Amino acid sequence: MSGSSNLVTMKKVVQQLRFEASINRVKVSQAAADLQQFCIQNALQDPLLTGVSSSTNPFRPQKVCSFL
Amino acid sequence: MRSPPIPEMATQEVQLNETLAHLKTESETLKSKLEEERAKLHDVELHQVAEKVEGLGQFVMKTRRTLKGHGNKVLCMDWCKDKRRIVSSSQDGKVIVWDAFTTNKEHAVTMPCTWVMACAYAPSGCAVACGGLDNKCSVYPLSLDKNENLAAKKKSVAMHTNYLSACSFTNSDMQILTSSGDGTCALWDVESGQLLQSFHGHAADVLCLDLAPSETGNTFVSGGCDKKANVWDMRSGQCIQSFETHESDINSVRYYPSGDAFASGSDDATCRLYDLRADREVAIYSKESIIFGVSSVDFSLSGRLLFGGYNDYTINVWDVLKGTRVSILFGHENRVSTLRVSPDGTAFCTGSWDHTLRIWA
Numbered sequence: 001m002s003g004s005s006n007l008v009t010m011k012k013v014v015q016q017l018r019f020e021a022s023i024n025r026v027k028v029s030q031a032a033a034d035l036q037q038f039c040i041q042n043a044l045q046d047p048l049l050t051g052v053s054s055s056t057n058p059f060r061p062q063k064v065c066s067f068l
Numbered sequence: 069m070r071s072p073p074i075p076e077m078a079t080q081e082v083q084l085n086e087t088l089a090h091l092k093t094e095s096e097t098l099k100s101k102l103e104e105e106r107a108k109l110h111d112v113e114l115h116q117v118a119e120k121v122e123g124l125g126q127f128v129m130k131t132r133r134t135l136k137g138h139g140n141k142v143l144c145m146d147w148c149k150d151k152r153r154i155v156s157s158s159q160d161g162k163v164i165v166w167d168a169f170t171t172n173k174e175h176a177v178t179m180p181c182t183w184v185m186a187c188a189y190a191p192s193g194c195a196v197a198c199g200g201l202d203n204k205c206s207v208y209p210l211s212l213d214k215n216e217n218l219a220a221k222k223k224s225v226a227m228h229t230n231y232l233s234a235c236s237f238t239n240s241d242m243q244i245l246t247s248s249g250d251g252t253c254a255l256w257d258v259e260s261g262q263l264l265q266s267f268h269g270h271a272a273d274v275l276c277l278d279l280a281p282s283e284t285g286n287t288f289v290s291g292g293c294d295k296k297a298n299v300w301d302m303r304s305g306q307c308i309q310s311f312e313t314h315e316s317d318i319n320s321v322r323y324y325p326s327g328d329a330f331a332s333g334s335d336d337a338t339c340r341l342y343d344l345r346a347d348r349e350v351a352i353y354s355k356e357s358i359i360f361g362v363s364s365v366d367f368s369l370s371g372r373l374l375f376g377g378y379n380d381y382t383i384n385v386w387d388v389l390k391g392t393r394v395s396i397l398f399g400h401e402n403r404v405s406t407l408r409v410s411p412d413g414t415a416f417c418t419g420s421w422d423h424t425l426r427i428w429a
Contacts, residue, residue, distance in 0.1 A: 020310065021102050023309070023347065027109045032118070032343070035324065036121060043372060046370035048413055049369075051127070059429040
């Protein structure tokens with residue numbers, strides 16, 4: 001009977017919503033501060049951010065062949 | 069067996085409808101409560117918190133290598149942990165392993181299907197996984213002998229009832245996570261091909277997935293045509309958080325390097341950042357001039373930069389904290405379909421419908 005399968009589905013939806021409503025959340029100000037902190041702490045180790053020089057980035061130096 | 073008399077059936081029917089109505093009301097109440105709880109914590113915007121952070125200067129990023137060899141649209145790529153090898157897959161059924169430093173092709177496999185939409189490198193570097201319209205995910209051990217026929221050692225691991233959209237090895241070569249057009253994600257044991265866990269909850273095709281950085285535990289995020297991004301517990305199969313703010317299909321999801329947030333790219337031409345602890349969207353990366361969909365996103369190592377590959381052939385680079393675009397990169401001659409930053413963050417690779425892959429640094 002389609003009625004009872006609708007019931008099963010609805011029960012699952014409500015169960016899922018109850019679960020999601022119950023999780024602990026932090027304020028955006030706190031979460032944002034943590035994201036920022038992570039960026040700053042790791043900035044120097046980020047080659048694409050700091051623009052690592054050609055000598056240390058394996059992709060940057062173009063191969064140059066000179067025939068003398 | 070005596071069938072119940074008609075009045076009894078009518079009563080049952082009424083009870084069923086009452087319970088259904090009850091549940092519907094409860095679900096509406098819970099949904100409003102969720103929105104209320106999320107809104108209460110929305111005390112500030114990310115870019116406001118980031119006002120005091122130093123702005124980023126000019127970026128000089130160029131194509132440093134072009135990988136040519138695919139005969140049709142490149143659909144997917146992945147880096148090897150050795151930071152130099154790449155696997156890519158294409159619409160013409162070919163899967164190629166490249167050395168990105170030299171641009172040499174090291175291996176090539178022809179799949180029995182076209183549109184190989186997903187490929188992934190094994191953590192050991194000794195195998196690759198791929199799949200697409202064949203509805204499967206297959207693993208190919210990579211041989212040191214270049215002349216050996218890779219297809220002979222192929223192992224079929226995952227079976228879905230619709231196309232394979234994405235795949236990823238977990239922390240080892242032993243397990244693979246897949247997402248499919250059949251609306252589900254699944255975790256498989258590579259050796260036996262056994263289904264270990266399935267993940268149900270998306271209402272339409274699942275297009276992408278990303279595993280949480282290993283330090284943060286056993287979760288992964290998936291995005292789909294139902295505009296939802298879901299975060300899952302890998303062990304229980306439960307959906308633990310769900311986000312629905314995009315206005316169209318979500319083509320790509322990627323965790324922020326700390327594991328506390330993830331970014332998404334969508335056909336609605338925006339990238340968004342969702343914080344898992346605040347349980348909400350905390351930034352939108354968009355411009356009025358950007359009207360084409362985002363196919364793929366990835367973060368730089370520190371999480372400060374977000375790279376997005378777009379259907380208008382460009383790559384937009386965003387300042388994650390300030391929400392502004394810091395650079396736009398040109399080069400591809402058709403849609404950018406896939407984008408990944410290298411494991412050590414020195415470069416990123418893009419794949420395109422123009423049949424090529426490019427390494428940018």
